[in-house]
Every structure is written in structure tokens, then in C-alpha cells.
Amino acid sequence: MPGIEIKVVIAGHVDHGKSTLVGRLLCDTGQMHADRKEKVEKRCKRDGKRFEFAFLLDAFEEEQDQGITIDAAEIRWNFGGKRFLLIDTPGHREFSKNMATGASKADAAIILLDAGEGIREQFRRHSRILAMLGIENIIVAVNKMDLAAYNARKFAAIKEEAGAFLARLGIPPAAVIPICALHGENLVQKSPKMPWYYGHPLAGALLDMKINKNTGLEPLRFSIQDVYKSGEKRIYAGRVESGVIRKGQELVFLPSGKTTSVKTIEKWHEPGVKTAKHGDCVGVTLAEPLSVERGEVAVGRKRAPAVSNLVRANIFWMGGQPLTAGRGYKFRLAAQEAGCRLVSVENVIDADTFEKMDASEDAIARNNMGDVTLQLDRPLVYDEFSKVAAMGRFVLVDEGRVSGGGIILGDARARLPGREIKDRKVFTERSGVTKEARRKRNGHPGFAIWLTGLPGSGKSTIARELEKKLFEAGVQVYALDGDNIRHGINRDLGYSCADRAENIRRLSELARLFSDAGLAVITAFISPFESDRQKARETIGAENFIEAFVDCPLQVCEKRDPKGLYKKARRGEILNFTGVHAPYERPVRPDITLRTDSIDAAAAVKKLLDFLKRKGKIK
Amino acid sequence: MKRPAPISGETSRLRELENESIYIIREAYRKFKKPALLWSMGKDSCALLWLVRKAFFGRIPFPVVHIDTTYKMPEMIKFRDEKAAQWGLDLVVAKNRAALQAGVSPARGKLKCCAALKTHALRELLKKEKYNALFLAIRRDEEGTRAKERCFSPRDGGFEWDFRDQPPELWGQFQTDHREGAHIRVHPLLHWTEGDVWKYIRQENIPVINLYFAKNGQRYRSLGCLPCTAPINSRAATLDDIISELETIRTSERAGRAQDKAGDYAMQKLRVEGYM
Incomplete structure (x- = not known):
């Protein structure tokens, strides 16, 4: 018998026959214990009802009394030399979280439909959940064909509608099968009552399914679950979420960036382990003992994951309170955990119509799905779900309760909401006063010096000094910094990622107007993201834009801490502080770099002035 | 080992x-x-x-x-x-x-x-x-x-x-x-x-109580309190016997447990x- 088991979730609308199907499959293949069957027989006889196959799974008194399934049941089933796990799930909307729990581990799905009722709300919701979970092996079973007089046309109509719906979700069914679960028709044996159906019965279709388990070629992700010390030895216990880890291999730990190599792979009672693969829970010892904590992810040199505090994701929300921007959540992915806030909702799928709704409310209600941008209070390691599934799915915890599940679509940074100006030509060349005329009168062209660097690197000090020196040299100059921007034109903005991007956008537009007016303008903002600075360069115009990188190591900046902000951030009083929780992306090609850990502000200003003279910006 | x-x-x-x-x-x-x-x-x-x-x-x-x-x-x-x-x-x-x-x-x-x-x-x-x-x-x-x-x-x-x-x-x-x-x-x-557990016990050589192994045509499939637990009729005297017995058995594991x-x-x- 093959070792690997195929996990099949049974989904579909209320009363379309999910539990009956599973009960019947077990009985028809002789895999239901006699005493369990007797118990159900007794109960049904007592109530004067026919034998309820569903009761074999719906074990709770409340489930049998109401004829419903409350929670998912998992049952082993062997057929045709293959091993299956059948996951029977509830069809009611209020138990959708239990369906999602059951479906989250599945490799394949059978979605049931009632031939008389056709596509109903929960068919659509379950299908969406399956599509989100990335379950691509789908079989549709059109049930209760007996009540539809085994009508081929009726079946064909449902087949077409269901097939088209699923294809739109990106999960076209491998087979659509007419069945009657109650009478066991087209389950294990082909039914003579539907001679017009040429395909496999359900069990045969399950055998036919091609499940792509891991190939072993995926990039390595070894997630540290805990660190155990025994004497001198430190064992880093974790799970290989993807790929293969080998003795002697070099490892990079993220997000810390520490590197070393695997000394040994440890399993109790199994000496000499040389490799561990996807799914294995092992311990490793390292060539150099590092202080690496739970949550770090060891990876290889190539095919690195994202390390970011912004996540774009598709979420299924199961919480009692809606997912909203106003609340704080916990984000958990593999062994990592971080505080989390909702930045924006890009679109919400309506629960009943399944049309995209207006997402202006920035909230997702219970049992709905949507695409969202999340902001974490520190950068975590992740992959896109489509690339490394185990590192691309997460849960959100609301007040201690797992309340949402999501898959990662990508890094949100590239898609932050910004109100871009598409056609800039409309605004230029409108003035009768030319750029050249302004240059002549001022004695210099307009330009912008964009200072970027960590908090405490010395941007503001340099900006003030430089402004003074340029003014004394007769240059029309003005410095924009936090004080005159944040408290004025941008006082409606906070420190969320969206607001930060908007802050930089407005700043770029201001700098553009100032330099257009023929002035020298100096900006002193952290501006941590390369993409934002790139946009500023485009807005202001590359020929007028000077990116000055105020480069100073984090430790030095933190030691200086002129405004006491690092201390506050370390105490958790400020969230999303660049350098502590949020990343700073070093400029790729700055026009000038000022190493303020080795030169003082005066020297830095001199360097800038020399640079401006060399470039012909000032005399 | x-x-x-x-x-x-x-x-x-x-x-x-x-x-x-x-x-x-x-x-x-x-x-x-x-x-x-x-x-x-x-x-x-x-x-x-x-x-x-x-x-x-x-x-x-x-x-x-x-x-x-x-x-x-x-x-x-x-x-x-x-x-x-x-x-x-x-x-x-x-x-x-x-x-x-x-x-x-x-x-x-x-x-x-x-x-x-x-x-x-x-x-x-x-x-x-x-x-x-x-x-x-x-x-x-x-x-x-x-x-x-x-x-x-x-x-x-x-x-x-x-x-x-x-x-x-x-x-x-x-x-x-x-x-x-x-x-x-x-x-x-x-x-x-149940079968997985027995196969794992066999693979890992885990010690278990000998009440599980058949003596005089009977063995315990599930252990509990003496008054409420009944043995089953069985000839399975080794781990291999138990594993093959479970492939064909028609009753459930806890059938011998009275409280159920x-x-x-x-x-x-x-x-x-x-x-x-």
C-alpha cells in the first residue's frame, strides 16, 4: 500500500448530501465498523426513520437531532490500493470556519451539488475558499439524481454552470459526476440508471487524480521552532517547511542575516542523519553557536524569501468582530509572530452575490473574503503563496482567537495606494516666465537636494547648516523638514505605510514646485524606501534631483538618539520606527554619500558644496 | 539499536x-x-x-x-x-x-x-x-x-x-x-x-503491556478499568499478528469499553x- 495519503475535503451547500456521501462510501467499501452501524440503526429505528448514513459521521446528539453537521470530521478510507483521508465539512454559513479548518489540509476536494437546487450560496463560498487555499484538484458531484429522475439534460445544465463558475475561480473541475449518495449510485459502481454518463464513478475519479506533492527542488526554508540547550550543546529545533537541508550546508538566518553552516542534523535514536526534507521536524547544531530565536528562518544563498513588514494578501475572515483598520491583530506565519494592522482593503467579495463590493469601508465582515494590505510591527520572512506555500500562508489572531486565514499575494510596498499624476504635461510650460529667465535672475538653476538616512544620522543638522551656507553665498534656498511639513501641509497624515508614502509624495511635489520656481530646496526626511525616492526623482526631474545618502550605522544613530525616539521605539511606545521595526533600504546609486560616523556636519556640508560647484549648480 | x-x-x-x-x-x-x-x-x-x-x-x-x-x-x-x-x-x-x-x-x-x-x-x-x-x-x-x-x-x-x-x-x-x-x-x-500506532510501536520497538497480546484465545484491544473493559477473542500474539488482525476486524476499537x-x-x- 502506498505510504502517502491523499486528503480530500467534501464541500458544498447545506443538505446537499456531504455526510451521507462519506457514510455511504465507507459502508459500500466495507470500511464501517459493525457496532458503529448498529448504534445508528438503533437510533433511526427509534425515530421511525430510514437508516441515516450521515449519522455515522455526525456523532453529536445536536447534529443528529437537527440533521446537520456542526464540525468537520476526518475519516480514513482505503480504495484501489490508495489511501485517502476524507474530511466531511459542515455546509452552514455559520460553520464556515469549520469548513475552512477542514479544507486547509486538503490536497483535493469533492464539491457537492443538489441536482434539484443547483448552485447555492455555500457552493460559491466553499469554492472560493478552496480556490484561495490553492486546492486545484476538484471533482464536482451532482447529487440526488434520483429526485431529478436521472435526467441527463438537467445534469448537463448544472455541469455547465458549475464548470464555468469554477473555471472563473481558476479551479476548473477534473470531473463532474452525476450521483445519488443515498442509494450509492455512481459512487463505487457505475449506475445502470444513468447509462448516458460515460465517465468514472466517484471512487474511480478519486483514484485518477494526480496530486502534485513536493518535488524536493523547492528553495530551503527551515523554520526555527525552539532552541534547546543540553549542556554545551545548542540544538535548534525546527521544521523544514520547504526544500532540503544538508549536513555541512551554509545557512543564512533571516531576518537577522546571521550566517553559519550545519554541523549536524539531530534526531533522537537516529544517529548519522545527513539530510532532512520538506515536512521533517529535526534539530540542527551549527558550526558557530548563534543566538538565533524562535521564528527565524534559515535559507540557502539563492532564492531568498521576502523580508518585509508589508504584506499584500487574500484573506478569509472568521472573527466575531469584522476585520478593520482600527484594531490591532497578531500575525502568525510558521513560527513567526508580530503585531499587525490593516492598512487598506483593496476589494471585498460580497457574501451573497459574490460580486466585488466597494471597499471604501476598509473592513471585512465574518465569512467574507477580500484582498488587503497589512502592516506588521516588524519585518518578517515570507514567500508568495504560489511559490512556497508553507511560507506564504498565515493566520490573524484577534483577542487571542484565530480569526482569519490568508495567503500572501506579494510584497505590498510596490502597490501602496498613491494618487499618481498621470499626465504631467498639462501643468508644465504654462507659465510665461521661462526657466532660463529665472536662472539668470537668481544666478543659479533650481534644484533639490534630497537627504535620506536613518533617524539620528544627521539629516536635519546638515540641512540647516547647508541652508545657512547657501543663503550666505547668495543662493535662493529653503529647507523642508519634519517641523515645517509634518505640522503644516501634511498634518492630516500619520505614520501608516500609506500615509508615509503620501507624505513623501507631497514632499516630492513641493520640492518640484520650489525647484521649478528657481529655488534651491533641501529635504531632510528618512524616506526609507528606494521606490519612493525613485518616484521623487521622477517627479522632480532627474536633472534637478540630487540624492544625498547620509550614511551612518544603526548602532551609532541609536547611541546619538537626539530626540530619544529610539528609546521610545525599543520600549514599544512608537510602532513602525525605521531601523527598529521597519526596514531602511540603502540607496542603490546615490549621487553623493556622506559618512557621518567619520565626518562631522561641517565637513559634510563642505563636501556637498564642493559637489554642487562641480556640477555647476552654484558658483 | x-x-x-x-x-x-x-x-x-x-x-x-x-x-x-x-x-x-x-x-x-x-x-x-x-x-x-x-x-x-x-x-x-x-x-x-x-x-x-x-x-x-x-x-x-x-x-x-x-x-x-x-x-x-x-x-x-x-x-x-x-x-x-x-x-x-x-x-x-x-x-x-x-x-x-x-x-x-x-x-x-x-x-x-x-x-x-x-x-x-x-x-x-x-x-x-x-x-x-x-x-x-x-x-x-x-x-x-x-x-x-x-x-x-x-x-x-x-x-x-x-x-x-x-x-x-x-x-x-x-x-x-x-x-x-x-x-x-x-x-x-x-x-x-489504531493500525498506525501498532505499526509505529513495531518500528520503534516501544514497550507495551502484554495484556494486548493474545493468551488462551483472548486479548485486550483497549485497556481501561477491570470491571468495564472486556477482552476480544483473538489469536494475535505478536505485533505482526495484531497489525494483520486489524486489517480485517469488523468491530470498533472501543467495542469492549462499557462506558461508551x-x-x-x-x-x-x-x-x-x-x-x-
């Missing part, structure tokens, strides 16, 4: 099961300050103890609890004391002395007896020791309500299982928060079958109140 020859096709499956269990065990140990393991000396909790040692590279870093009803088979108590000494277990034995003195026994009502001598004794112990997580070796294939369990299953301060509203459990992300006085039942073997049959939904009623 010499291992028996692997059963064809089973090695990778047992490894998958073992990995999932170890992950759950390590996760619970990391998340809960005061866990304990419930040991009945049965095959499942012996396999669980073994998995705990695997997870912690030979150690068992928390107490091992036995709820003693005083009706257990003498072989079980002998096995308990032998292995506790041999493996250096931090063994905690708890009894409901008041109920025993009041004469509670299976003869005066099986469900009442289970509730008093097992559930109540456990509740009192948890109150006293303030354990906030309990490792249990229950499995989904044992019984209908267990088929619907979570790996991390919250019990409130009153010990109740709210099966109507269980927390979602996705991708190995478990419910780990709980209120003061409540606890979480941790079920690392939930996804195993003490009225409709007996197990649900027991379990909602905090039974294992």
Missing part, C-alpha cells in the same frame, strides 16, 4: 505522522508554562511518551499524570511503576479519594463512576497543580466525537468542551490563548489510526464535561 524490517510502504507514512506529532508537542511545550501529560499506560499514551522523548532528544520535560480509579488492571499499575523508574518519569498519581470513600463504583452507574473517578479527579488535580495544558493520546478514528476534535482544544474553567464553537485551526497555527483557570487539551496523536455504551451519546456527555 536493531529495528524490525520495515513494512513495505509504511516508513514514509509513519515519518509523516511522527513529524506532525513532534511539531504539535514542541509547539505546546513552547507556548504553555505548565503542561503535563496524561498517561494511561495504554498503547497510545506509551507511543505519545515515546514521541515526547523524540521531540526533546530523550528528555520528558514535564510531569506525567496517571488518574488512578483504583479499578485498573494490576498489570497496568506494575507496568506504570516499572517504567516510571526506568525512564525517570516525574510521575504524578491522582485519585478522587472522597468519591472512593463514598463508595462510587461502576456497579452504581458507569457514567457516574467515570465522571467522578476520572473527570473529577483530573479537574481537582488541575486546580491544585495549575496545569494549563494537558497532552492526551486520543485519536480521531476511535470514536465519533473525537473525530471532530482539534489538535489544541480549549476547555473552560468549568472543564467544559464547547464543541459547538471550536476555534479555527489552519496550517499548524493553533489556539494557544486561554483564560485564567482554563486549559488546553493537546492532542498530538489525533491524526493517527452506557446510554445514547454517552461519550459526548462524558467528554463535554471534561472526559478525555
Whole structure:
């Protein structure tokens, strides 16, 4: 018998026959214990009802009394030399979280439909959940064909509608099968009552399914679950979420960036382990003992994951309170955990119509799905779900309760909401006063010096000094910094990622107007993201834009801490502080770099002035 | 250590099961300050103890609890004391002395007896020791309500299982928060079958009580209190015999356990109140 088991979730609308199907499959293949069957027989006889196959799974008194399934049941089933796990799930909307729990581990799905009722709300919701979970092996079973007089046309109509719906979700069914679960028709044996159906019965279709388990070629992700010390030895216990880890291999730990190599792979009672693969829970010892904590992810040199505090994701929300921007959540992915806030909702799928709704409310209600941008209070390691599934799915915890599940679509940074100006030509060349005329009168062209660097690197000090020196040299100059921007034109903005991007956008537009007016303008903002600075360069115009990188190591900046902000951030009083929780992306090609850990502000200003003279910006 | 020859096709499956269990065990140990393991000396909790040692590279870093009803088979108590000494277990034995003195026994009502001598004794112990997580070796294939369990299953301060509203459990992300006085039942073997456990015992050479092996045409398939547990007719005298017997057996594992049959939904009623 093959070792690997195929996990099949049974989904579909209320009363379309999910539990009956599973009960019947077990009985028809002789895999239901006699005493369990007797118990159900007794109960049904007592109530004067026919034998309820569903009761074999719906074990709770409340489930049998109401004829419903409350929670998912998992049952082993062997057929045709293959091993299956059948996951029977509830069809009611209020138990959708239990369906999602059951479906989250599945490799394949059978979605049931009632031939008389056709596509109903929960068919659509379950299908969406399956599509989100990335379950691509789908079989549709059109049930209760007996009540539809085994009508081929009726079946064909449902087949077409269901097939088209699923294809739109990106999960076209491998087979659509007419069945009657109650009478066991087209389950294990082909039914003579539907001679017009040429395909496999359900069990045969399950055998036919091609499940792509891991190939072993995926990039390595070894997630540290805990660190155990025994004497001198430190064992880093974790799970290989993807790929293969080998003795002697070099490892990079993220997000810390520490590197070393695997000394040994440890399993109790199994000496000499040389490799561990996807799914294995092992311990490793390292060539150099590092202080690496739970949550770090060891990876290889190539095919690195994202390390970011912004996540774009598709979420299924199961919480009692809606997912909203106003609340704080916990984000958990593999062994990592971080505080989390909702930045924006890009679109919400309506629960009943399944049309995209207006997402202006920035909230997702219970049992709905949507695409969202999340902001974490520190950068975590992740992959896109489509690339490394185990590192691309997460849960959100609301007040201690797992309340949402999501898959990662990508890094949100590239898609932050910004109100871009598409056609800039409309605004230029409108003035009768030319750029050249302004240059002549001022004695210099307009330009912008964009200072970027960590908090405490010395941007503001340099900006003030430089402004003074340029003014004394007769240059029309003005410095924009936090004080005159944040408290004025941008006082409606906070420190969320969206607001930060908007802050930089407005700043770029201001700098553009100032330099257009023929002035020298100096900006002193952290501006941590390369993409934002790139946009500023485009807005202001590359020929007028000077990116000055105020480069100073984090430790030095933190030691200086002129405004006491690092201390506050370390105490958790400020969230999303660049350098502590949020990343700073070093400029790729700055026009000038000022190493303020080795030169003082005066020297830095001199360097800038020399640079401006060399470039012909000032005399 | 010499291992028996692997059963064809089973090695990778047992490894998958073992990995999932170890992950759950390590996760619970990391998340809960005061866990304990419930040991009945049965095959499942012996396999669980073994998995705990695997997870912690030979150690068992928390107490091992036995709820003693005083009706257990003498072989079980002998096995308990032998292995506790041999493996250096931090063994905690708890009894409901008041109920025993009041004469509670299976003869005066099986469900009442289970509730008093097992559930109540456990509740009192948890109150006293303030354990906030309990490792249990229950499995989904044992019984209908267990088929619907979570790996991390919250019990409130009153010990109740709210099966109507269980927390979602996705991708190995478990419910780990709980209120003061409540606890979480941790079920690392939930996804195993009876056959899996026996195959694993064989593969790993895990010691089990000899009551499981047939003598004079009978063996115990499931162990419990002497008055409420019946042996089955069987010739399975070795691990291999048991494994092949299970391939064809037509009754369920707990068919010999009287409390399961003490009225409709007996197990649900027991379990909602905090039974294992």
C-alpha cells in the first residue's frame, strides 16, 4: 500500500448530501465498523426513520437531532490500493470556519451539488475558499439524481454552470459526476440508471487524480521552532517547511542575516542523519553557536524569501468582530509572530452575490473574503503563496482567537495606494516666465537636494547648516523638514505605510514646485524606501534631483538618539520606527554619500558644496 | 539499536505522522508554562511518551499524570511503576479519594463512576497543580466525537468542551490563548489510526503491556478499568499478528469499553464535561 495519503475535503451547500456521501462510501467499501452501524440503526429505528448514513459521521446528539453537521470530521478510507483521508465539512454559513479548518489540509476536494437546487450560496463560498487555499484538484458531484429522475439534460445544465463558475475561480473541475449518495449510485459502481454518463464513478475519479506533492527542488526554508540547550550543546529545533537541508550546508538566518553552516542534523535514536526534507521536524547544531530565536528562518544563498513588514494578501475572515483598520491583530506565519494592522482593503467579495463590493469601508465582515494590505510591527520572512506555500500562508489572531486565514499575494510596498499624476504635461510650460529667465535672475538653476538616512544620522543638522551656507553665498534656498511639513501641509497624515508614502509624495511635489520656481530646496526626511525616492526623482526631474545618502550605522544613530525616539521605539511606545521595526533600504546609486560616523556636519556640508560647484549648480 | 524490517510502504507514512506529532508537542511545550501529560499506560499514551522523548532528544520535560480509579488492571499499575523508574518519569498519581470513600463504583452507574473517578479527579488535580495544558493520546478514528476534535482544544474553567464553537485551526497555527483557570487539551496523536500506532510501536520497538497480546484465545484491544473493559477473542500474539488482525476486524476499537455504551451519546456527555 502506498505510504502517502491523499486528503480530500467534501464541500458544498447545506443538505446537499456531504455526510451521507462519506457514510455511504465507507459502508459500500466495507470500511464501517459493525457496532458503529448498529448504534445508528438503533437510533433511526427509534425515530421511525430510514437508516441515516450521515449519522455515522455526525456523532453529536445536536447534529443528529437537527440533521446537520456542526464540525468537520476526518475519516480514513482505503480504495484501489490508495489511501485517502476524507474530511466531511459542515455546509452552514455559520460553520464556515469549520469548513475552512477542514479544507486547509486538503490536497483535493469533492464539491457537492443538489441536482434539484443547483448552485447555492455555500457552493460559491466553499469554492472560493478552496480556490484561495490553492486546492486545484476538484471533482464536482451532482447529487440526488434520483429526485431529478436521472435526467441527463438537467445534469448537463448544472455541469455547465458549475464548470464555468469554477473555471472563473481558476479551479476548473477534473470531473463532474452525476450521483445519488443515498442509494450509492455512481459512487463505487457505475449506475445502470444513468447509462448516458460515460465517465468514472466517484471512487474511480478519486483514484485518477494526480496530486502534485513536493518535488524536493523547492528553495530551503527551515523554520526555527525552539532552541534547546543540553549542556554545551545548542540544538535548534525546527521544521523544514520547504526544500532540503544538508549536513555541512551554509545557512543564512533571516531576518537577522546571521550566517553559519550545519554541523549536524539531530534526531533522537537516529544517529548519522545527513539530510532532512520538506515536512521533517529535526534539530540542527551549527558550526558557530548563534543566538538565533524562535521564528527565524534559515535559507540557502539563492532564492531568498521576502523580508518585509508589508504584506499584500487574500484573506478569509472568521472573527466575531469584522476585520478593520482600527484594531490591532497578531500575525502568525510558521513560527513567526508580530503585531499587525490593516492598512487598506483593496476589494471585498460580497457574501451573497459574490460580486466585488466597494471597499471604501476598509473592513471585512465574518465569512467574507477580500484582498488587503497589512502592516506588521516588524519585518518578517515570507514567500508568495504560489511559490512556497508553507511560507506564504498565515493566520490573524484577534483577542487571542484565530480569526482569519490568508495567503500572501506579494510584497505590498510596490502597490501602496498613491494618487499618481498621470499626465504631467498639462501643468508644465504654462507659465510665461521661462526657466532660463529665472536662472539668470537668481544666478543659479533650481534644484533639490534630497537627504535620506536613518533617524539620528544627521539629516536635519546638515540641512540647516547647508541652508545657512547657501543663503550666505547668495543662493535662493529653503529647507523642508519634519517641523515645517509634518505640522503644516501634511498634518492630516500619520505614520501608516500609506500615509508615509503620501507624505513623501507631497514632499516630492513641493520640492518640484520650489525647484521649478528657481529655488534651491533641501529635504531632510528618512524616506526609507528606494521606490519612493525613485518616484521623487521622477517627479522632480532627474536633472534637478540630487540624492544625498547620509550614511551612518544603526548602532551609532541609536547611541546619538537626539530626540530619544529610539528609546521610545525599543520600549514599544512608537510602532513602525525605521531601523527598529521597519526596514531602511540603502540607496542603490546615490549621487553623493556622506559618512557621518567619520565626518562631522561641517565637513559634510563642505563636501556637498564642493559637489554642487562641480556640477555647476552654484558658483 | 536493531529495528524490525520495515513494512513495505509504511516508513514514509509513519515519518509523516511522527513529524506532525513532534511539531504539535514542541509547539505546546513552547507556548504553555505548565503542561503535563496524561498517561494511561495504554498503547497510545506509551507511543505519545515515546514521541515526547523524540521531540526533546530523550528528555520528558514535564510531569506525567496517571488518574488512578483504583479499578485498573494490576498489570497496568506494575507496568506504570516499572517504567516510571526506568525512564525517570516525574510521575504524578491522582485519585478522587472522597468519591472512593463514598463508595462510587461502576456497579452504581458507569457514567457516574467515570465522571467522578476520572473527570473529577483530573479537574481537582488541575486546580491544585495549575496545569494549563494537558497532552492526551486520543485519536480521531476511535470514536465519533473525537473525530471532530482539534489538535489544541480549549476547555473552560468549568472543564467544559464547547464543541459547538471550536476555534479555527489552519496550517499548524493553533489556539494557544486561554483564560485564567482554563486549559488546553493537546492532542498530538489525533491524526493517527489504531493500525498506525501498532505499526509505529513495531518500528520503534516501544514497550507495551502484554495484556494486548493474545493468551488462551483472548486479548485486550483497549485497556481501561477491570470491571468495564472486556477482552476480544483473538489469536494475535505478536505485533505482526495484531497489525494483520486489524486489517480485517469488523468491530470498533472501543467495542469492549462499557462506558461508551452506557446510554445514547454517552461519550459526548462524558467528554463535554471534561472526559478525555
